[in-house]
Amino acid sequence: MPFRGVRLWLLAFAAFFLMIGGWALAAPYDGSADEHDHIYRAVGIWNGDLAPEPANAVRGSGAFVRVPRGLVVPDEPCWQFKPGMPASCAPEPTSDATTVRVGTGAGRYHPGYYAVVGVPLKLFPGWSGVLLARLLTGAGAAALLAASVVTIVTYFRRRLMLAGLLVAVTPMALHFFGAVNPNGLEIAAGVGLFTALIPLLLGRLDTVPRGLLVLAGTSAVLLASLRPTGLVYLFFGAVALFVPFRREILLRLWASTAARLWIGGVVLAGLVNVGYTLAFKGTDMGSAFRQPVTFERGQALVYVMHYWGEWAKQLVGVFSWLDIYLPGSMYVVWHMAAGALLVFGAAFGHWTDRWRLAVLVFGATGIPTFLQWWFLNETGFVTQGRYMLPGLVGVMIFAAWVLEERGLPERAGRSLTRLLLVTVVPFHVFSMLWAMVRWRSGLPDYGKIGLVSLWPLSRGWHPVVGSALPTLMLVVGLAGLAWLVWRLSVPVVTAVATTGPAVDLPEQDGRDDSDRDDAELATRRP
Template identity: 50%
Template sequence: MPDPGRVTPPAAGASPAVTTSTARRHWALAFAAFFLIIFAWSMAAPYDGTPDEREHIVRAAGVAAGQIAPPPAAAKKGTGAFQTVPGGLVREQCWQFKKEVSAACAQPPGSDDTPTRAGTGAGRYFPAYYALVGAPTVLWPGWSGVLLARMISALCCAALLACAYVVIRNRSRRGLMMGALVVVTTPMAVHMASAVNPNGLEIAAGIAFFSAVIPLLLGPPGPRRGLIVLVGISALLLAVLRQTGPLWLATAFIAFAFPLRRSNLLGLLRDRAAQLWAGGIVLATLVVVAWSVRQQTSDLGNYSADRLTYGQAALREADRWRGYLDQIVGVTSWLDTRMPAPPYLIWQLVAGALLLIGVVWGSTLDRWRLLVLLGGGVAVPSLMQIALVNESGFVTQGRYMLPMLVGVLLYAAWIAEQRGFEIARARSFTRLAVLLLLPIQLFCLAYTMVRWQNGLPANIGLSSLNPLAGDWHPVVGSVIPLLSASLGLVLFGWLVWTTRSTASDDPTPTIERSDTESTELFRPAGTHLQSAGAQGGLRST
């Protein structure tokens, strides 16, 4: 009798089965790669170096000090709340939106722990994220606390992205979804993941969620415990991190649940873990909605400059999408650091090609699902912006749509794989994405470091692009972030480059194991389970 859990050698031509130890090794390597890339940005950035970071740090420090639900007040642009935090965290802006000015004019965070009342636009936000990252900012309110808070956020994002990598590596039949992972992990996604800002964790959760929910709901029946756990965790995060989370979850449900594979639906309805996770997500969503009503989180403040008709607002919003697309790739710092045009064009062409592949290879139902996802990620936020423009102004940014739009590209890749996109072409696309896009990641970091350290003159030249020079430098120096990012990108590129397709013309390998191993992590979609005593019978968990 074969040992429980033993992986039977596959037939000739079949892809090797993935053991738990192999999956864990892949996860550890991917986690290291993503953390090195993300934390490089964390180390490189000045205090309040990303959009609204000081606002979120003040909120995090307040939550960590027990100020969970401060009274709503006109703390910033008519919204937000006041929190009492260590004085070393309260710093005024002097260089944001002035791209020619370096961060040298700013006072760094200090160790002053004098209780100081500070207004923050994030003061009404749901406290879950801030409870996660806030303690270091209260215990060590100088650079140590800020970097530790950033590191906690970076660790969480890296863990989610590593899970997405393992799922895609083991569930992607032809390797095209791995190329999609490279595309959706944009410099802006990494930039936000490096900061104290729930938007970064939301983007990472969106990538993990769609990487798992697509094979869970649309893939062939098979082992799903790991997928359920990842979908549950990432969906729970999406529900509580920002107000748009319930919209992303509802859109994904509409897109993938109708029509659902009957075998998947029945299996999920009977699965106790799926029931518990679904109940937890619904409960968390209701709690967040109740919090939003009580704390008036829908009051975004007043940034409006003009009174516009709906038609005027619609035309302006349509024109702003050119900027949104660049922001999705990476308009960094406080949206005041725009790279030269070629990196944006290259990234958008690769993303557009992937979407086109999905549309061309997809069926009518596939295209309908893509349309629903695009509607949730593009049309709904734009319509909301148009409707509220005279109350709040144009406050939408490209990064806000990223948690939903990553699902569009991941699903486009899934479509092409399921409809027979050739393995050789999928491998070529994925490797081309590595060669074209990962260098842009490093260039974007270096370019943003130049902006922070020296400012960007109006007539910038190649001689100005020296990330090791300037009148301001990161607290860890300028070399360490660049070295960390380089190592992480090389490791990530190697992991993607060496990923093998699981597709095969031969029957899929048989895996023999006991019921006690139902928690094994992320087995390939085509893997069938066979009990030790069965002769040719198939059983799924």
């Protein structure tokens, strides 16, 4: 029985949610960058601080909000930024609901995301609320990723875009899917947006499918609302896929009432985000990150370009408070996989494909790099690699689509997808176990750590639910995803009946379409 529709979505959602849930349950309180700031902002909304007055609250920016005392972290962190220090030195969150006033660096941010994840934090202060807020973010991300899988299977016969999705969802993305942080949901929205827009704008559809509109519209609204950077990625994604214009596509979209409503909703969400950001100075980073010296433009450019090596690592995985680095070879392998998709996508693509890839790459990396360079003396070094992921996931997915449409035959595409699958699955397992070692006992020197150290039940600090459960969730989720992708990567021959839906038929005689095409071409040669 082929995987389709709701059944496929449920299977994919379960796999992604288990993977994300493993990260959510494994991390200590405040276990990802700035998580306590986002928790303060979220619960503060439900204590009446929906739009707090901008103030010099944290690092010269932010605002003051009211939060339960049990969620407040010490002023001086004891393990953050210290890779050799375990998380056991920090106090755990408690259910003490006494309201206190604290500063948060996220106090000026758009309240939409925080109003949702703040509900469990308000109702269940302490570990219960924190874990539920993390899992709520993870459920949203898993829903978007599962919908992307359904879209790929439904609208692309060769399904090579699954390879792009595997490379796009890095361990760093999983880490933030399972954290209280809008950046994680923003990355998942980038995956959903590009997966839906490619068949909607570049496909051969005669109608405007409702499912594609819902996925594209929901993802676009999230990108337009969660963070100001999402508007940049949304703009460049639209430019890349709408230009050159295809008049028939635009007329078909405009003729759909649902499409017009979604477009209006995205525009409204973007305007609200811009208005709120300007009114509450949401882009003011304060003065804490400014360098002690003033850079000339040329010096600033060299400094920023030098830092790109660090950003590239952060795209794959530099966890917690940017103090958990993976072994260097893992970055090399993942960068090679991403680079292969991009380079071969550009090589096999038409000039319009190369134009679109160039626009997507420029929007995802060029704009953040330019802004960091131009405002280096005013803001200091504030850019991180994960901020670029919502745009770069589109690059990977589009490059895989180009290979599917222009380059690789079915057999080679299937092999590429499965090769990437068997590569990334152990990387995901190692990444979370490596982070758990750091939180449990601190990371010793490389010469003093071995594979035995990865055993999750070793002595030291453990999550409130124990280490076995999150490890099991990650492994089961990855196994489910691997099984799904392995099955879905098998090409199908679509036979369209005179009435009724398309029927998927298996390949015949072990030969795919590429073999038959090559044989037919050979008979035509003189």
